[in-house]
Amino acid sequence: MQADTIIKRILAAPVYDVAIDSPVDSMPLLGKQLGCEIFVKREDLQPVFSFKLRGAYTKMSRLSRKRKTRGVVAASAGNHAQGVALAASKLQLMATIFMPVTTPDIKVRAVRRLGGKYVRLILQGDRFDDACQSALDMAEQESLDFIHPYDDADIIAGQGTIGMEIIQHMGRSLDAVFVPVGGGGLIAGVATYMKYVNPGIRVIGVEADDSACLQAARKAGRRVKLPHTGIFADGVSVAQVGKLPYALARAYVDDVVTVTTDEICAAIKTLFDDTRSISEPAGALALAGLVKYARTKALKGKSLLTIASGANVNFDRLRFVSERYAVGEGSEVLLGVTVPERPGSLLALCECTRGYDITELNHRYTSVHGTHVFLGIRLKRGHQDRQALMARLRRQGYAIEDMSENTLAKLHVCHMIGGRRTDASEEVYRFELPERPGILLEFLTRMRKRWNLSLFQYRQHGGCYANVLVGLQSIQDDAAASQQELQSFIAELDFPCVRETDNPVYRMFLGD
Numbered sequence: 001m002q003a004d005t006i007i008k009r010i011l012a013a014p015v016y017d018v019a020i021d022s023p024v025d026s027m028p029l030l031g032k033q034l035g036c037e038i039f040v041k042r043e044d045l046q047p048v049f050s051f052k053l054r055g056a057y058t059k060m061s062r063l064s065r066k067r068k069t070r071g072v073v074a075a076s077a078g079n080h081a082q083g084v085a086l087a088a089s090k091l092q093l094m095a096t097i098f099m100p101v102t103t104p105d106i107k108v109r110a111v112r113r114l115g116g117k118y119v120r121l122i123l124q125g126d127r128f129d130d131a132c133q134s135a136l137d138m139a140e141q142e143s144l145d146f147i148h149p150y151d152d153a154d155i156i157a158g159q160g161t162i163g164m165e166i167i168q169h170m171g172r173s174l175d176a177v178f179v180p181v182g183g184g185g186l187i188a189g190v191a192t193y194m195k196y197v198n199p200g201i202r203v204i205g206v207e208a209d210d211s212a213c214l215q216a217a218r219k220a221g222r223r224v225k226l227p228h229t230g231i232f233a234d235g236v237s238v239a240q241v242g243k244l245p246y247a248l249a250r251a252y253v254d255d256v257v258t259v260t261t262d263e264i265c266a267a268i269k270t271l272f273d274d275t276r277s278i279s280e281p282a283g284a285l286a287l288a289g290l291v292k293y294a295r296t297k298a299l300k301g302k303s304l305l306t307i308a309s310g311a312n313v314n315f316d317r318l319r320f321v322s323e324r325y326a327v328g329e330g331s332e333v334l335l336g337v338t339v340p341e342r343p344g345s346l347l348a349l350c351e352c353t354r355g356y357d358i359t360e361l362n363h364r365y366t367s368v369h370g371t372h373v374f375l376g377i378r379l380k381r382g383h384q385d386r387q388a389l390m391a392r393l394r395r396q397g398y399a400i401e402d403m404s405e406n407t408l409a410k411l412h413v414c415h416m417i418g419g420r421r422t423d424a425s426e427e428v429y430r431f432e433l434p435e436r437p438g439i440l441l442e443f444l445t446r447m448r449k450r451w452n453l454s455l456f457q458y459r460q461h462g463g464c465y466a467n468v469l470v471g472l473q474s475i476q477d478d479a480a481a482s483q484q485e486l487q488s489f490i491a492e493l494d495f496p497c498v499r500e501t502d503n504p505v506y507r508m509f510l511g512d
Helices: 003-012 028-034 052-061 065-070 079-091 105-118 128-142 153-170 185-197 213-220 243-252 261-275 282-296 317-328 345-352 383-395 407-411 439-447 479-493 504-509
Strands: 024-026 037-042 072-075 095-099 119-123 145-147 176-180 202-208 255-259 303-308 332-339 357-364 371-378 399-402 427-434 451-459 465-474 497-499
Touching (some): 003 153, 003 185, 003 243, 028 261, 037 153, 052 079, 052 145, 072 079, 079 105, 079 119, 095 105, 095 128, 105 119, 128 145, 153 185, 153 243, 176 185, 176 282, 185 202, 185 243, 202 213, 202 282, 213 243, 213 255, 255 261, 255 282, 261 282, 261 317, 282 303, 317 332, 317 407, 332 345, 332 357, 332 383, 332 407, 345 371, 345 439, 345 451, 357 439, 383 399, 427 439, 427 479, 439 451, 439 479, 465 479
Parallel strands (some): 072 095, 072 145, 202 255
Antiparallel strands (some): 024 037, 332 371, 332 399, 357 371, 357 451, 427 465, 427 497, 451 465
């Protein structure tokens, strides 16, 4: 299909029946960090909190009266379904929508609310491809129009109106625009329009590294189907780029960059810092790519824009984001450190990290020969601090393993460090400590090596206070004297604490 045809459809797209001309906001905090002018196109402010209604309404409004009477069928991982539902309600036509069973509840509820009596929702399969096949089968069997989420000229034209608005807002002052890529409908429309109006603007696609179907196609010189796709950025979890989007992307997209889950989490936090908006993973995808690209290319002083494509995120997902963003932005390193098993060993380790903020410390007695500590450290200067810290630890004789890129460590092991107590004298207390740099060093210093720390678990949570769980083994033979000294120590600390030795959960999972 010729670019002229797409441009004409973009200019005639009736998107403003349902969509807004979303604002372009500046991101001064990020701009200062990167030495660039950074802007964000706020598609998360659309009535369905995503850009997808543009394409869906454009396609459905252009159906003939006869086809509208028959109804339509669609498949979606969430945002396209909401666009179809709103369009169906607006145009008063029936729509059957297939969504994966794994679709976030917030999107499922939104589809039912937006479509009302005009939508029949069917949850089918674990992934988008499963739902899509069911929708295609129904469309063929019942002679219904299938409203494709990305591989359709009218869908592409509807999404392309975003490129038109960017040009209207920014004129010719932009150097590059970063666009999220799933099936390719959005980048195909945006790139076609922007290159037609101003070929000098670079258009860069951004994909999740576990769903990079456009990058795979560019490398192969043809469309390829990925054997599997990631699930974190569910809005772009597509195994194969669309046929028409790929043809347009080959002609008009300058580059493609991929980003990790951690980098997407960091972008969600970055967007929040600058705009106080909370994005879904796919919605912050393009920003993650912008940050990565700007840090590796010579873009100082350039004017860059990203598209915040959606904000349909389950609130529960934010817990995962808050745990992973720091590694993604390079402000935290996760280390496995082997320390000798003796009183004062954790104090010595904390002394070695003086000047750094400890974000996490997990330890459980392993053996008399040594034990392993899961250690999180806040970094102020990213990679430079990371290398300096690791060199310092190695000079002090510690065996260390950098676990910052280890998925097993971040997803599971950090929550599983533990084991049964090996000494009946172990007492377990939970202390409430103020979250500030140096608090663990202060806490351990005040213990003055009077007990062996058989258990230690601490993690910052971004609040004013954090809990630390401590297992204490007496090094005295006189149990009564040890207990008296312990009570005096707790009173001296003057931190809120709770004795957990008799807690049934401790006895079940950590006790003897």
